[in-house]
Amino acid sequence: MAGGIAETDVLIAGLGPVGATLGVYLTRAGFRVTICERDRDVYPLPRAAHLDHEVMRLLHMAGGADAVLASSAPLSAYEFRNAAGDLLMGFRPDPLVKETGFPQGSMFHQPTLELALRARLAAEPLADVRLGAQVTGFVDHETHVTVQVKDETGTSEISAGFLIGCDGGGSVVRRTADLPLEDMGFDEPWLVIDSTLKNNVKCLSTIGLQHCDPARPVTSMPMGPGRHRWEFMMLPGETADDVTSDARLAEFVRPFADPDAITIERRAVYRFHAVTAKQWRKGRVVLAGDAAHQMPPFMGQGLCSGVRDAANLGWKLVSVLKGEAGMALLDTYQAERDPHVRAITGLAMFMGRVVCTQNVEEAARRDKEMTSKPEGERMGGGMPSLEGLKTGIFGDHASVGQIAPEPWLKDGRRLDDVIGLTPFLVTREASGVTSFAAGGQVFTLGDLSDPHGAFAAAMGDAPALLVRPDRLVFGAGDTTALVDAWNAYASGRAAA
Ligand SMILES: Cc1cc2nc3c(=O)[nH]c(=O)nc-3n(C[C@H](O)[C@H](O)[C@H](O)COP(=O)(O)OP(=O)(O)OC[C@H]3O[C@@H](n4cnc5c(N)ncnc54)[C@H](O)[C@@H]3O)c2cc1C
Structure with a gap:
């Protein structure tokens, strides 16, 4: 690496939830991480309110889930209703998913999570967090990246093994790397209001509601104890100035709650859009x-998707930095994450189109079509299920590519806490395997506590089940075949 300038293994641009999660994963694995964050405080505007159970588990592995659990509440239902209040479609999230031990949907407050992750990083000796430090450019030298960072003292350079752009929607890293975004065809302006509830009121509703009224589509969401979120779609011609005065906000809220019973904490106008970078990595620079x-x-999946990125990318960076895998392993990052993100974005756009209809005739057609089914059929059991992984997996066992249940150790410790972002193999009988690629850990079913029987159910009749570091099932079947396939995949030699 270049001499005379600061050196680090990985430089992360942006200390949002994704940069912070990745920072914890990498420092826990023993690498020096410098995180440069343009601002000093956590982002002040209203953003994520929902986390799914899989992501709560990944955040638990980064030290962020306890703070979320302590300040969140499970979503009891997510309902789309028309102007007359008829159910168009709805979902009843599972209050406790036995595979992960978390509610299927938790309503939370994003700054609480970000502060918890910052506290976790502050306790990591290998984390160098620089607040008020903006990444302004970089040069990729193939063996390392030189990153320009501007802070109150001026501009300096840091030499890093990798530069990871976790710098949000306007990403300087993405633009400097010339990695264009693909527009997936959704662009609607919304006003978002976060409020706290006065008089010790804990909750206005445990139901997330999409009020699909063409005159003004509205989202109403609980956000955990003492908080509530409303989102109001802007009408053609309205500007941010038209809708953000205190008087207008009170007018907007009045049909749903007494404006005097809440304090508006944050307000913002956003354009809700759908974009994906065509290429997520160029050399040593990754988004x-x-x-x-x-x-x-x-x-409610933007932040969730970013945390999944961090879990997918984190262990691969560790393997490459350790010299155990070639750069080809990093090619699997976009290959695995991009289809998942696109599928969720497609679902979010479908839901958005149901909600965002402002044309009265179109809304009437939508209502007629969607209410033609009996109400029982309109209400789904859980949240829409997310795609399993299609690559980076082995075999066609039913559990492959799905979230693996978390077994606990017999001494009462969570396995995820003990082994961190590494893969693990569980065999029915002692196998003679002691370790495998990417720090793989080996257990027999008898070593583990599986109180709900979820892990045994995921194994079915298979003699062994191998779980990836991001807690998706890599494969289930013959132990030797599984371990061989994993070793080839995790070294970057084979796209499993
Ligand atoms: C209204 C709304 C509702 C949402 N609801 C949900 C939801 O319910 N569930 C969900 O999962 N997601 C939701 N999201 C999306 C979620 O908030 C984002 O996906 C998430 O914040 C992205 O995290 P990130 O870390 O990638 O980026 P960000 O949170 O944007 O963080 C990027 C960080 O990089 C910093 N930065 C920028 N440029 C530089 C630079 N050049 N140098 C250094 N630092 C820089 C920024 O200051 C910022 O701190 C919602 C978003 C909105 C707007």
């Missing part, structure tokens, strides 16, 4: 989170 993709919030 993650909103820098790589943005979606409308109707599935």
